[in-house]
Amino acid sequence: MARVKDLWTKANPDRQSRKTRVHSARWGTGKRWAVVWTENGREVQESFTTRDAAEAYRARVEVGQVDGTWITKDKRDITLADLWEPWIASKAERSKKTVDGYRSAWKHIEPVWGNTPACEIERTTIAAWLPTLQARGQARGTGTPASAARPLGAASRRKVGIIINALMDLAVDQGIIHKNPIRSEDIPRQEKSERRYLKVHEIDALLAAAPHESARLLVLVLLMTGIRPGEAKGLKVKDLDPDRRRLAIRRDVDALGNIDTTKDGRHRDVPVGGDLLLGLEDDAENRGLEDWLLPDERGNVWTEARWRAVWSKMTAAAGIEGIDTYTLKHTAASVAIASGADVKTVQRMLGHRTAAMTLDVYGHLWDDHLDALPGAMEAHLEAERRQDRAKEDRRAERRRRRSLRAVE
Known part of the structure; x- marks a missing residue:
């Protein structure tokens, strides 16, 4: 179970005194309150300025540990950048062109979300960010005004969304988070391009x-x-x-x-x-x-x-x-x-x-x-009818012959 600890005071060593607690060496320094709990056989803690905040966090720890949704402290600091390297390494068998496309998409993700812990990625934030993406190298460092920057194409935005989703899936597989917050409908859809067919x-x-x-x-x-x-x-x-x-x-x-x-x-x-x-x-x-x-x-x-x-x-x-x-x-x-x-x-x-x-x-x-289908279906049914009639004619002929042999 988790407990709240006062870092600014300590138990009074003078057993004869009426004061049960006295100032500790940390009195007035840093955050006063800490939540202490056990993870993987060792104690960990998180500090807070107010006791109310500490009590609220303690409750979250206890509920999360009971229902199995608590993310341990050693995993709460794992960022998208930490997940990127093992993920891109797993794509080594893909073509160079495909891998280069992944790396190009990551260049949009890294500056904004690379240092963000995976457990802090929220669905609504990512969904709101994806439509704002702009083509790199236009609004900054090229002399082009930000207002003139070209929006990133739908296919490129979709690839960015797919990679974030894949990284969050990896976070689930590694037990960093319990559920991927990104949904398929949050990823930009692939716009159907107008295809030309030569005559x-x-x-x-x-x-x-x-x-x-x-x-x-x-x-x-x-x-x-x-x-x-x-x-x-x-x-x-x-x-x-x-x-x-x-x-x-x-x-x-x-x-x-x-x-x-x-x-x-x-x-x-x-x-x-x-x-x-x-x-x-x-x-x-x-x-x-x-x-x-x-x-x-x-x-x-x-x-x-x-x-x-x-x-x-x-x-x-x-x-x-x-x-x-x-x-x-x-x-x-x-x-x-x-x-x-x-x-x-x-x-x-x-x-x-x-x-x-x-x-x-x-x-x-x-x-x-489809235009040829109705006629083809009618022709098929008619062929089946002719086949059935032919079978019936053959049966009738066999019955007639057996009758003639019986009379003889």
Whole structure:
């Protein structure tokens, strides 16, 4: 049980005196009242200025220890910064690009909440703070007035919220707090971006505008497989299996062309066939297995800067504005769905973690199949009726034959 202790007085050593307590060596120095209780087999204490505050805290300690919600003093000082290092270390197997995104989000969190004990993080405070985030490097240190600072985008704010939520989950796992105060609805929702799907004539115009075969082949692979741009640039000759008609997605490359893991750290195979497969085979002929399958025109791995320059010229020559390379991935998904691919197939092709994620992003494209559904259902039922009638006719014929044999 907890007790309140007066630090400014002590028991009177003179047993003959009527005064039971006298001034201690701390008389008039510091806070007078302390709450003392036992944690993990040893006594700990917290000091207060007034006795009322100390009594109120003593009651909290006793209730918390009884119902199992009390946070021990050795854990009450653990901050979000203390949790950050083990949390980010646990993400070592993720791609460098993903980890860099986490670190970028942490730079928003650390100055404000890094030194805050996890047990003091409140839901309402975090929910009110997230919408106020601004892009770093604008309002301070760049000469840009604070009033002109650009608000942080929804996707970046969402990542900040996800990391705070993950750190609080870690605090629960380590017994620092008993319940995560952050709720899913407190985290900014992912705004659905307007996706562009290229038409056939736009695809043909884009391919015709390719300045060389290297650029044309890269665009074709992105259009026909739906893999991510970094995954396509990271393909090596050994990743092409003509017999199985597959491309093995085993790595990614970053903006500088450095090898990285795939976004989710997983490997997968995607189908490739037709003229594209023949073109890849011809292009890979007489080259080493470790050579890049889709290099730039100089035989080097594509860097982001080099590809951006080529892509800009291609889209301008094709007369297509407002698209980036990821438009090719979206277009590949739309073509696959229009060709009859089911959600699981599209999920595997695009490298999504779950089919639910694929439906969240591209589910509306399956809506086009709804128009054909009533007719298909009627045709199915009619086929079932014909099958049932045929079965009944066969049974009737067998009964007739048995009757004839009985008469004979």
